[in-house]
Amino acid sequence: MPGVFVGRSEAELVSALGVPTRVYDQDGRRVLSYDGAGAAQPAVVPSIGLGFGRSSFGWGSATGVGIGTGLTFGSFGGSQPCTTSYEIRDGLVLGATRSGPGCG
Numbered sequence: 001m002p003g004v005f006v007g008r009s010e011a012e013l014v015s016a017l018g019v020p021t022r023v024y025d026q027d028g029r030r031v032l033s034y035d036g037a038g039a040a041q042p043a044v045v046p047s048i049g050l051g052f053g054r055s056s057f058g059w060g061s062a063t064g065v066g067i068g069t070g071l072t073f074g075s076f077g078g079s080q081p082c083t084t085s086y087e088i089r090d091g092l093v094l095g096a097t098r099s100g101p102g103c104g
Contacts, residue, residue: 002084002086002096002097002098003096005086005093005096006093006094006095006096007092007093008092008093009091009092009093010030010032010088010091010092010093011091013032013086013088013093014032017034018034020032020033020034021033021034021035021083028089029087029088029089029094030087030088030089031085031086031087031088032085032086032088033083033084033085033086034083034084034085034086035081035082035083036081036082036083036084037079037080037081037082037102079102080100080101080102081100081101081102082098082099082100082101082102082103082104083098083099083100084096084097084098085097085098085099
């Protein structure tokens with residue numbers, strides 16, 4: 001989505017995204033950087049279950065114990081940081097880059 005601002009003005013970028021986290025000015029170019037949380041990292045969580053049971057039927061009864069293992073898959077790793085930087089020259093957005101482990 002950062003590419004949607006290429007060719008637009010710096011004012012439009014700031015109006016849409018707000019105040020940047022950092023601004024760098026050097027040699028006639030400006031870089032506006034925005035820090036944000038990226039996608040949650042997938043995680044695999046092992047689990048162990050233990051069960052007890054007793055039943056009686058007719059003339060007998062039984063007692064049992066069961067143990068099971070499993071894996072849970074999901075987004076339990078939390079969000080990782082992602083920084084999006086926009087290069088500005090002559091008041092126009094020339095390009096955008098993303099960096100960080102949460103950028104995917």
